Amino acid sequence: MIPKQFVLLPLALMLIISAACLPISTGGGKGQTGGGRSGGPESLLASAEEAYNKGQYQSAADYYKRYLQAVPNPGGLESILGTYGLSAEKAGRFNDAAGAYERLISQFPGNEFALEARPRLAAVYLAAGDPGRAESFAARELANETNSGRQARLRLVLGQSQWALGRHAEAAGNFLTVWRSTGGQTKSAAEEGALASLARLDSDALEKVQRQYGQNFPGPEATYLLVRQAAQAGDRERTVALADYFGRYFSSHPLLNRVSELVEVSGVKGAAIPPLAFGAAYDPRMIVISAISGQTAPAAMSRLGNIGGGVTVAAILPLSGDNASKYAQQIASGLKLAINTFAPGSVGLTLMDTKGSASEAARLVNQAAADSRVLAVVGPFLSPEALEAAGAANRAGLPLIAISQRTDLPAVGPNVFRLFLTPKHQAEAVARYTVRIQGNQTLGVLYPEDNYGRPLREYFENEARRLGAQITVSESYEPQTADWSALVSRLTGGQVGRKVSSNYQAQTDFTALYLPGSSAAASQILAQMAFHDVTKMQYLGSPLWLNQEFLTSSSRYIQGAVIPAAISELSQRPETRRFITDYQNAYGQAPDQFAAYGYDAGLAIIKTLGQGAATRDAVRRALSQGGAVPGATGPFTFDAKGEYVVDPTILSVKGRNFILLREAGPGAL
Helix, strand or coil: CCCCCCCCCCCCCCCCCCCCCCCCCCCCCCCCCCCCCCCCHHHHHHHHHHHHHCCCHHHHHHHHHHHHHHCCCCCCHHHHHHHHHHHHHHCCCHHHHHHHHHHHHHHCCCCHHHHHHHHHHHHHHHHCCCHHHHHHHHHHHHHHCCCHHHHHHHHHHHHHHHHHCCCHHHHHHHHHHHHHHCCHHHHHHHHHHHHHHHCCCCHHHHHHHHHHHCCCCCHHHHHHHHHHHHHHCCCHHHHHHHHHHHHHHCCCCCCHHHHHHHHHHCCCCCCCCCCCCCCCCCCHHHHHHHHHHHCCCCCCCCCCCCCCCCEEEEEEECCCCCCHHHHHHHHHHHHHHHHHHHCCCCEEEEEEECCCCHHHHHHHHHHHHCCCCEEEEECCCCHHHHHHHHHHHHHHCCCEEECCCCCCCHHHCCCEEECCCCHHHHHHHHHHHHHHHCCCCEEEEEEECCCCHHHHHHHHHHHHHHCCCEEEEEEEECCCCCCHHHHHHHHCCCCCCCCCCCCCCCCCCCCEEECCCCHHHHHHHHHHHHHCCCCCCEEECCHHHCCHHHHHHHCCCCCCCEEEECCCCCCCCHHHHHHHHHHHHHHCCCCCHHHHHHHHHHHHHHHHHHCCCCCHHHHHHHHHHCCCEEECCEEEEECCCCEEECECEEEEEECCEEEEEECCECCCC
């Protein structure tokens, strides 16, 4: 599960995530992307998508513009126009953005990309310095909009445009409507606009606001402005009366001190009136520009225009029965979310319950294979089921993405793919990080003597040695070990000063220690290490450490630890944040890694369909060769053997919190 203490910041505006995205490259000089490619117009489109994914929006807009000049009406035009508009927005090229959105809305009026482009176009008009056009467009679109989120965004721009045109009373009305109907950053922007509008109203209009809202926002703010206007007019009697009213009804309001200041200067000859408490520097155009440049860029719009109808994905999972069903339900929910988000109406989903039976899993694969509409299978994840299903799928020529740690699955045949952060992925990622990034060249390993610990030790040590590091100590322990002192004494060479001080460090033959066991075992080992005067060790852990109990009990020992994770709410990747937010909105709970795997399997399949794969063999080839999928768990690929390839998220500990050390990235060598 994702640790509950991870807090995700909300996105301001969210569009359509990319399911057709090129691999994220770490090569090339700063600001350069795709410039050396050849192959005609399609290379321009590929370079545009790559530049967008790398945040090089100026270059992306240039490539998109050149591509559309060379190919005016390509397949998937609606998504190309959408992402061109996003690129131009972020590059500050508002006229280009407006042109892209205008064409998108004109040519594809009912398309989901066009629906999302409408409030963006209104904001772009305002950012370009044309509030009149922004107002008329926002008002016209608002009259026909039924989605509450887009309504709020359109009305917000309507208010901002009216304010820029000097119609502050109308602007205030629209801002307050938005403030009452929405939340998050849109609500905050509406509140800022409402206060700036009130600050420019006359006393009659303010009195109406005061009567209408009373003690609720913006009643107190309107009363403060009335006090200020009375003080400016030199009317001390009215100033004092209004201030008394404010004190009686809003005694705990933050503006009370401002009101008291106004009473002090009211009627005093030569006294300066204190500046406005809010709204004096309000500039809606600059606010919109700042929001566009500062917010996280929406992920590129997916090109799915060439998916035909009647395509189905089968999910074959243990949906009922023992404890495995809860994980199966998460996988199914993530898969459903991906299909509903990125291919609504284009891709169907069939859920098939294995009931925990390997033979039933094989039978269901054969049943799915008999349906020509089924182009791919997701699941199973239990080891016996996964092996039987993989064999049946490979014989039937039906691509299957198993959500499984079973190591031999992809070897079954070319139609079998595996999507799971395996122990091998985890151990190798930790080894790479500590050797390559932290520079540790002498490493120790202390692992449980069981089927979990032994492979992790082997994976870690092999990868570390491949990178040139030395394994100076490698000790095992029985999972039920009671005498941790003797074990740690052997590990540290038995040299104990018993100083137990953070300023003292016993000498060891390693600079980092890998502890892949449970958090319960790790907590006892760490305490013994400190007792044996090892107080400044770099610890390397496992996902088993990602729980609040361990963090609370052992945080003093694991500051700066390296911990791999399949997915984290600390991630700032737009794709990960979008998934977590959408999942919470859809299902009312936070997703776990199984939901993320189901979602990513869906993205991988949808991407192949968006690239034109219309047969099972084409889906298989595309999964093997289709480049990176911008998944919730990271930008992953399947290698030639069908293995999931990604460098996972790396977390650490600072104080009493988990922190993000490194985002998930392309699979490392």
